[in-house]
Amino acid sequence: MSLYQYLPLRDGEIRLTKLEDISCDPSDVTPAITIIKKQLKDAKGTYEALSYAWGNSNHRRPLPCGDGCYLWAGENLHSALRNLVRRRRQDPSLSSNWVWIDAICINQDDDVEKNRQVAMMRSIYRSSVGTVAYLGEEENDSRLAMGYIRGVKNKAAQAWIEWLRSTDVAAVVKAQYPAMEHDKEFIKEAIRMEESRSFNEILAELGSSDWKMFGALLPEKHRILRGIALLAARPYFQRTWVIQEMAVAQKTILYCGTDHCDLAFMAGLFGNTFRPAGIRLADYVDDATRTDLYRGVAQLLMAFSLSTKIRDGEHRSLFQLLQSSRAAQVTHAVDKVYALLGLCVDFEEFPVDYGKSKVDTYIDLAKQLIQHGQGDDLLYEAARSDHSSSECPSWVPDWTKMPIRTNLGCTLSSTAKWYCDASGVLKRRTQDYRNPPLRMKLLCRGKKLVTEGAIVQKILVLGSAPPPAEQVSATSNAAHLANILDDLSTFKDRLSKRVYPPTGQPIDTALATILEGDQPHNTIGLTNWNEEPSSRSILYEIDKHELQQQSGKRRYGFAEALHQRNFTAIENMAKATVGRRVAVTNKSFVALVPAGTQRGDQICILQGALVPFVLRPCGDGYILVGDCYVHGMMLGEMFSKEEKQPEMQEIIIK
Structure with missing residues (x-):
């Protein structure tokens, strides 16, 4: 042949x-x-x-x-x-x-x-x-898992039909279509008139008891949940292309071997049944599989959410899509961008060119984002990953690198009741005004970024480094958080005063605030972490029991202040500390800095920036190490004091 x-x-x-x-x-x-x-x-x-x-x-x-x-x-x-x-x-x-x-x-x-x-x-x-999504051969109880999903779907659909027939929607449908006899026809018309909200409520009701969820299959609960978890952890769900393929399809059916189940219903189970029921799929897989599970669930939920938004006429920007799919994988690095172009409304004309290198493609995209007025978001996103092994300039997000820390630039401040404001330029701080009118001054010169900023302090002391990890979910662990508690406690013991010098606050209050990155409670602090809320919670899961055991073995002088801020709000602490370590500056400011920070690195506040950045001197410029939380300079304090203010200078980032 x-x-x-x-x-x-x-x-x-x-x-x-x-x-x-x-x-x-x-x-x-x-x-x-x-x-x-x-x-x-x-x-x-x-x-x-x-x-x-x-x-x-x-x-x-x-x-x-x-x-x-x-x-x-x-x-x-x-x-x-x-x-x-x-x-x-x-x-x-x-x-x-x-x-x-x-x-x-x-x-x-x-x-x-x-x-x-x-x-x-x-x-x-x-x-x-429609799209046929092939996950691979049948294995690891995939047949049992898919059979369960199909069975629960039928059960929920029947409950929904009964509910619809008892509502005003049913009366309207019957009046308009008196000859309608078949459930499929009834459902089709009812869906057109009634949002899927009611169906999600039925899915949530299923999670109210094990018997409602599993019925006669209750003895197989562990096998079923393990099978579902291993389905979500399969390589298929790690692909960036999956997002578009599932989001724009008329319908998507998942296949393992010849067995099948409905993608939309599987996503509905994750978001509306398992989570309210307190089911942690991570408990049913080993440590080696857990990261793939987190990543797969996040991708699945995001694709399903996008498909709903597309049907409703809503769209996301390319930058938002790139942010929320950083954990996804591709065969060709340029496909991190090209695979999402069909879903965005602002970069549809960005040229697809497989003859161009990854670095050139990412730099061209970064330059266009700056031209579109998204340069500040660009730097915040570049700060989320480690550039030490990247070919890209440090100011350009390497979209193939998974995030190892959160984006402080879009974190709400509990003290200010608004975003952080390190450069002191925000004028309005009301929860109703969610798009503050500020931009950094950014100019591209080849592969360098020129901006303005003030070098305010240097890193003098560093605390324990977190364990190496490939992404956010792998670094949110109780042991590292306990080490940060130790480092903060050590700082307090060495400080003779009972107040935190930069702010004059009681030391216990200041350290408790640092531990949470000054995030408020009962709100989603990271407004541009674009996974759906359910997948966001999965990505930031942390074993509360383990942390409480760790903290119970130690005596923290600021424990009472932590309890006053709701010590059980572990998610805030996980978000603030993930991928970071404690540092003390040459002027006794305590900070949460990127894990890769070194002694001698400098704290810089860029003009128009919401948070400070850690920069590393390099020849005639600097390397961007990442963003940081420095207690006492997050709300413009460095530019509001009566003494001499820091001078702005040209900053070249390589």
């Missing part, structure tokens, strides 16, 4: 594949395909889109594609095609005759074609009858 030769595509054309079985053994499957070209507008509604994880490209199999030709298919794609054939054997009504498959329908060796086809991806998935 010879390698298949692609023919060029005309404008607006796509390729589709017809899946066949050429095995002579009825008990076996040997997938083969036929490839055709068709105008997308003419193909609408005639094909399914296959979504899957590419997997290891070193393990490939030949895939016959007619006329004695073949294409190479990765192991996971080959597995998906085999099971699609089996699915069609079991129930032909489940399958379309034609399937769009990215690895086959796009010539992967032609960058020009890739550029054009990737720009069409949203339309390709939107025009399909």
Whole structure:
């Protein structure tokens, strides 16, 4: 056989594949395909889109594609095609005759074609009858888990039908459609008239007891929840492309082998049933799998939320999408950007160019974000990851690096009842005014960023460093938080005064405030951590019992102040300290600084910035280490004192 030769595509054309079985053994499957070209507008509604994880490209199999030709298919794609054939054997009504498959329908060796086809991806998935999301072969109780999800869906749907029939919605539907007899027709019309809020309430009611959730399957509860957790931890949910593929699809069905369940309902269980019921899926997997679980659940919930917003006509900016998908993975680094272009409204014309390097693509995007007035957010986001091993300049977010700390630049201040205001430029501080009119002065010079700021202090003493970690969820742990408590307690013991010198506050009150980063309670402090609230809580899970045990072994002089600020509000402390360590400056200010901070690094307040930054001198400029919380300079105090104020100077960040 010879390698298949692609023919060029005309404008607006796509390729589709017809899946066949050429095995002579009825008990076996040997997938083969036929490839055709068709105008997308003419193909609408005639094909399914296959979504899957590419997997290891070193393990490939030949895939016959007619006329004695073949294409190479990765192991996971080959597995998906085999099971699609089996699915069609079991129930032909489940399958379309034609399937769009990215690895086959796009010539992967032609960058020009890739550029054009990737720009069409949203339309390709939107025009399909639905998306088949292939998670991999059946294993780890996946059949039990998917069967449970289907069963609960049927149970919840029946309860919803009964509720709808008892409401005014039912009366209106019956009056307009008196001949309506079938539940499917009733539901379709009722959904059009009634938001899904009521269905979510039914899902929450399921979580009110184990019996309602599991019924006769209660003895299998552990196996079911472990199976569901391992489904969410599969590589499929780690992919950036999944977000668009699931968000714009008409519907998405998840498959393991030939077994299946509905994506939307699985997401509904996570957000509306398991969480209110206090079910922690992390308890059902080992430590090595937990990070993948956090990441997978966050991606799944975000994609489902986006699909709802898209249907309602809402959209997010590219920057917001990039922020909320930093934990997702790609085969090609540039796809961290390209995979999201179809979901945004502000960067739809950003050029797709697979001939451009990761660094050049990220720098070009950063420059455009600055031109769009999002430069300050850009620096806050760049501060969330470690640039020591990145090829990108320190002021450019490396979107392939997962965040290892939170974004203090969008954290609410309990003291100010508003955002932090380190540079002292905010004039209005009301909760109703959520878009403060300030911008840093930013100018790009090649790969350098020129801005203005004041170097105010230096790092003199550093506390314990957190354990190495790849992302936020892995660094939020009770042991490190207990070490920070120790470091703050040590600072207090060495301070002869009973007040915190920079502010004059009682030392216990000041240290308790530092521990929480001055965040208020009963509010979501990180307004641009764009995962849905349910996934945000999962990402910041911390074992409260373990922390209480750790703190119980020590005597903290400021424990009473912590209790007054609601010591059980562990989430605030986790957010403030994750990926950070305690530091003391040359003027006795106590700070929470990035884990990679070194003695001699400098505290800088950039003009227009909400929070201070840690900078490291480097030749004629500085390296951005990250943002920091410095108690006593978060609300413009350095620029409001009567004594000489810090002088602004040109700051070059490399």
